[in-house]
Amino acid sequence: MKFIETTLWQDGKERCVTFSYDDGRIEDRRLVALFNKYGLKATFHLNNPGFEKHFPQFLSDPEFVSPEEYKELYRGHEVSCHGEQHSFMYYTPDEYIRREIRENRRFLESVMGYPVRGMSYPFGSFDDRVIANCRAEGMEYARTASESMSFGIPSDFMNWTGTCHHERATKELFEKFMSPMLYGFMRLYYIWGHSYELNTEEKWAHMEEVCKTVSGHEGIWYATNIEIVDYINALRGLRFTADCTAAYNPSCTDVWIKVDREPVCIPAGKTVAL
Numbered sequence: 001m002k003f004i005e006t007t008l009w010q011d012g013k014e015r016c017v018t019f020s021y022d023d024g025r026i027e028d029r030r031l032v033a034l035f036n037k038y039g040l041k042a043t044f045h046l047n048n049p050g051f052e053k054h055f056p057q058f059l060s061d062p063e064f065v066s067p068e069e070y071k072e073l074y075r076g077h078e079v080s081c082h083g084e085q086h087s088f089m090y091y092t093p094d095e096y097i098r099r100e101i102r103e104n105r106r107f108l109e110s111v112m113g114y115p116v117r118g119m120s121y122p123f124g125s126f127d128d129r130v131i132a133n134c135r136a137e138g139m140e141y142a143r144t145a146s147e148s149m150s151f152g153i154p155s156d157f158m159n160w161t162g163t164c165h166h167e168r169a170t171k172e173l174f175e176k177f178m179s180p181m182l183y184g185f186m187r188l189y190y191i192w193g194h195s196y197e198l199n200t201e202e203k204w205a206h207m208e209e210v211c212k213t214v215s216g217h218e219g220i221w222y223a224t225n226i227e228i229v230d231y232i233n234a235l236r237g238l239r240f241t242a243d244c245t246a247a248y249n250p251s252c253t254d255v256w257i258k259v260d261r262e263p264v265c266i267p268a269g270k271t272v273a274l
């Protein structure tokens, strides 16, 4: 029997890099320019306009990207939910959580013109009840505010802890990411943060260094958060014969697996003998 491993990203790559930024402050403009310069993909988690009035204690005169700019600015990246009011969902009623997502989705979708299917938890505040409510409102993934400092893929995308905040995206961590894999698992390097934290030229220089370091590698797939979710769902959705001699891909996404350690593509809608 052949050795089958469902451990490859798009185009048979073994590694994937994604970025995730919250709150939609005007510093996103410079950050997007940086991502575009280095051919990187990111997801931007945005609230409804005016949410900041609930948090005068934290925000001194913040400036936000205007919705008229979203389409142009975030082109090629993903716009995703972050709650209508940026509330602490753990401390709010079910009805309020659902409204947080529903109204946020409606607003973002009206601007972007596509289904908005993911989110990051405002303040990283969530539990199983929050997950259930967000899922009920159509969310397919949600990023926490924790750091795994590793490169795994979550079993449940509604509890998605990234690798690290950009401050800890060091050269050493990237070297670990790129190091040879003993068992050939697929790796994901997930960097998150807030563009307004980049408030000195020194911090911007670090961010540019991070982008430069992770960019331009042949063996890395650069993807938005939802592209990763769609790909992994397609990969997990493969159907195998009982003896794993054939695989059927019922999705509309081409996926890659390893057969005796060699990459094999299972095209969308096709059955492949292995």
Ligand SMILES: [Zn+2]
Residues within 6 Å of the ligand: 022, 023, 082, 086, 122, 123
């Ligand atoms: Zn936030």
